[in-house]
Amino acid sequence: MSEPIDELKGAETITSRRKFLLAGAASALALEGAAAQTAPAPQQDKPSGPSVQRGPSPGPQGYRFLNNAEVETLTAIVDRLIPADDVGPGGVEAGVLVFIDRELSGQFGSAARWYMSGPWAQGTPSQGWQLALTPRQMYRTSLLALERLCIGEEGKRFAQLSAAQQDGLLHQLEDGKMDLDGVSSADFFQTLWQNVVEGYLGDPLYGGNRNMEAWRMIHFPGANPVLTAAVDLNGTLFQIEPVAIGK
């Protein structure tokens, strides 16, 4: 197996740097060159109450499920998961929060198509998801627990922490190292990341992937029904403007 190309090595460098930071040598300076440089200034320097949201407007109806505090925390989280930089659109700018809000206020948020009858038990990893909470309940419980943990340990809300501290916490969430009032942080992170990716790469119909910028970045043609001509190419890019169901 041969080596990946240079761009990937670049990506690995960032990971290594993260690991270094997590090892306890956190320094805002060290991160500067990696991700934070082009991200629009986050709210971590503003200690006052939940702040103005960034990213696209949720529309005239506003957020349907998320409250102001949740919008603030999720904005900060999504800024770290998919930061805005010159590679492509950031998750917040792409409308991921609007997407998550709409999903949580609909059928997905109420686990409408999941089997939700007890009795509830932990089970083996092979037996899969065994959580009694709906996604709505899980987001609300987990985000509140995360806020309380940040305030308890650092005296600051999640959004007020440095990018390096935020990344450290997100890695702990991902690795299941936190208990969020009964929710395994790995379960929460897995659902959150899946929803972030859905909002980033799904059709703009659902409030994310604004202007199909994420599709343009990867050259996915979206809802184009006829792609016959692309089949015959021999490794070259097929030039086609993406099409969306939604605006």
Add this chain to the structure above:
Amino acid sequence: MARVMPDVDVVIVGMGWTGAIMARELADTGLRIVGLERGAYRDTIPDFSAPNAFDEIRWNSRGEMFQDLSRETVTFRNNPSQTALPMRRLGAFLPGEGLGGAGLHWNGQHWRFLPTDFVLRSHNEQRYGRNFIDPDLTIQDWGLTYDELEPFYDKFEYVCGTSGKAGNLKGRIQAGGNPFEGPRQRDYPTPALKQGYGPRLFAEAAEKLGHRPFPQPASNMSQASYTNPDGVQLGPCTYCGFCERYGCYNWSKASPLNTVLPVALKNSNFELRCESHVTRVELTPDKKMARGVTYIDIAGRETFQPADLVLLCAFQLHNVRLLLVSGIGTPYDPGTGRGQIGRNFAYQTVANAYPFFAGKRMNAYAGAGAMGMTVDDYNGDNFDHGPHGFIAGGYILATTTGERPIQQTTLPTGTPSWGPGWKQSLRDWYDRSFTIQAHGANMARRQNHVDLDPTYRDAFGMPLARLTFDFAGNDLKMRSFLVARVNEIARAMNPSSIKVSLPPVPFSIVPYQTTHITGGAIMGASPGDSAVNTYLQSWDVPNLFVHGASAFPQNAGYNPTNTLAALSYRSAEALKSRYLPHPGQLL
């Protein structure tokens, strides 16, 4: 007190492929037929019109075509010593719901099983000796041969307009086709699909290594149009890349909606009732005959539909559960090996590899569900198993089915799971690879079975099916062997890197693997070794037939649709020519 509907001749439970085929085949007898479908009515227009057909959130992430688990799911454990827990979210397999069933969201991979697959135990014992087969395996012969099924494979391929290249015409091997397939009476009705760059790279490499690659048989229409023997027209595949998990917008992927159902529905003696969830088969007091079925309609009313003949055509798990809750036959006991209902549950053993090519674009989003080049040299008994210590095998397929970004993005090993590094990898590596899949058989084993869960119930108060399953040692040896062959071919393509993805061991209900679950009401030569005869007729209740992959004694290394459809066509012919004139046991 249940509502009672007027008596009919035939009631069909489930309107997926097998139910729709039976409705089509029996409708011209003039019999009064009722088809019950638990899900909603739907049709190509308006349900799958462009552009809404191309919605990854709706159809993939939220799975709107799949079974609604809030009403009914299955419980699962790896072995009988564990307590089974409900599958609360869909994962390893995706049963369908609604008119057309899983036949709407399949890929159109349209395989015949090998002649040796039907005589699996006797063939392997003869070639390798009795002791070669692991005593844990409860595999057996089907009770019928490939030659008996061939006319019905042929029939279904012409109904679907299947595209491909014959490899064996009446015993003569054809260049460019699958040299290992059983003899077919004529070529495919339509030529093979176009192949994308990835599958073509794979075929070149495989050929260099001495394999014999050929286009995968595909029920995705390869020509401008096709009119099937019933006069139903299919449209051209436009390689939109939304096949599996989606309804086809262009009538190009064969499904019950654009093949057999329109023909069945032309007959006024066939009545379709959607949103009708069957809860049990009603028997006479001596349990020797079926009286009809009870179902719950959309308004929640319990309804009895009397019928002279009952055809269970639901998905594998539902067929088996209906037999168990209705008290038909003897439930299988893995401790004693006695009983037939629920026995020999099997799955499929798959593994994927992704070769990455720096600087190359695969344009893999331009795909079709069954587009792909295949190597069958390591399937079934197409090679000498003697040195390897396992039986059976699988095909190796290079495919580009759409590269829909939420579900199908695969990034190279070492990509961070989120953050700027993830995004950079997404930008740099999306569409630089394609899938090479080892699609392997799965051997029935003593402990694997389906019975009724003692604790969990569905929305109607009926016990859920309980699935006990783990891979057999034979499956895992076979998988390792196939993955090594996949890697050889992938390396011969000189990729920048290769990522291999193996489903977890023990088997996990979480990651999607395949929807090909089989067995539990298996067919065979005698009531001592099977639940149904080779016409799918219950040994215990002769006016009850059980269709679908629940009849497979174990699973072969191919996708099941062609075989389960062929079994239904064969059953329909026997019903019309022999059973209906003289009802009773056909064998």
